[in-house]
Amino acid sequence: MFIQTEPTPNPNVLKFLPGREVSAAPHEFLTSNEASVSPLAEALFALEGVTGVFYGQDYISVTRDAQGLEWTQMKAPILAAIMDHFVSGAPLLRGGDFNSSSLDGDDTEVVAEIKQLLDSRIRPAVAQDGGDILFDSFDEETGVLSLRLRGACSGCPSSSATLKSGVEQMMKHYVPEVTRVEQVL
Structure with missing residues (x-):
């Protein structure tokens, strides 16, 4: 098994690509x-310096303690843990369906439009950087859209610029009811 690694815009997050599907739905583990x-996330957290794990469709983003080990020291044990997991055939998640659907039958037309735009245009772009972006809420009176960043995007130095210059501009263009985009921490 060959696992590729890619840097992300966040210097404390590295993206690991095992060359196969990782998760049908994104999952984030912060503790x-x-x-x-998750047996894999558990194994990764057992390694020194790992402070976060995020599963995307075909990648795993691992967050390190900014004050701890360097990636050169951490990469080999992380690669070994990922390889051991996939070779073992163990499930990614223990019991239950942890799928988080982004569509809700109770959404207003505007919220449904926002979620559709997030899923079709924005989330794929954010996933390329090892992260994810989720709908949190939309205030129809003020036009303020609140979003959650996960994976490599959470805590990334360029995340506020991405939200303002990328996501906010696109949302305003396609969904005129959106007046501002904010990040929920």
């Missing part, structure tokens, strides 16, 4: 306690 539902 070792959260990681207990």
Whole structure:
């Protein structure tokens, strides 16, 4: 098994591409306690310096402690943990369906438009950088759209610029009801 690595705009996150599907739905683990539902995330959190794990469709983003080890010291153990997991045939998640659908039958027409634009245009671009962006809320009175960044995008130095110059401009263009985009932490 050959696993490629790619840098992300966030210097504390590295993207690992195992050459196969990782997860049909994105999943993020920010603590070792959260990681207990995933054998792979649990193994990665057991490694020194790992502070976050994110599963995309065909990649795994690993976040390191900015004050800890360098990627040159961490990459080999992470690659070994990922390879061991996929070779073992263990499931990615233990029990239950953790799928988080982005469409809700109770959405207004504007919210449905926003979610469709996020899923079709924005999320694929953000995934290329090892992250994800999720709808949080939309205030129809003020036009303020709140979004959550996950994976490599969470805490990335360029995330606010991406939200303002990229996401906000696109949303305003396609969904005129949106007046501003904010990040929910």
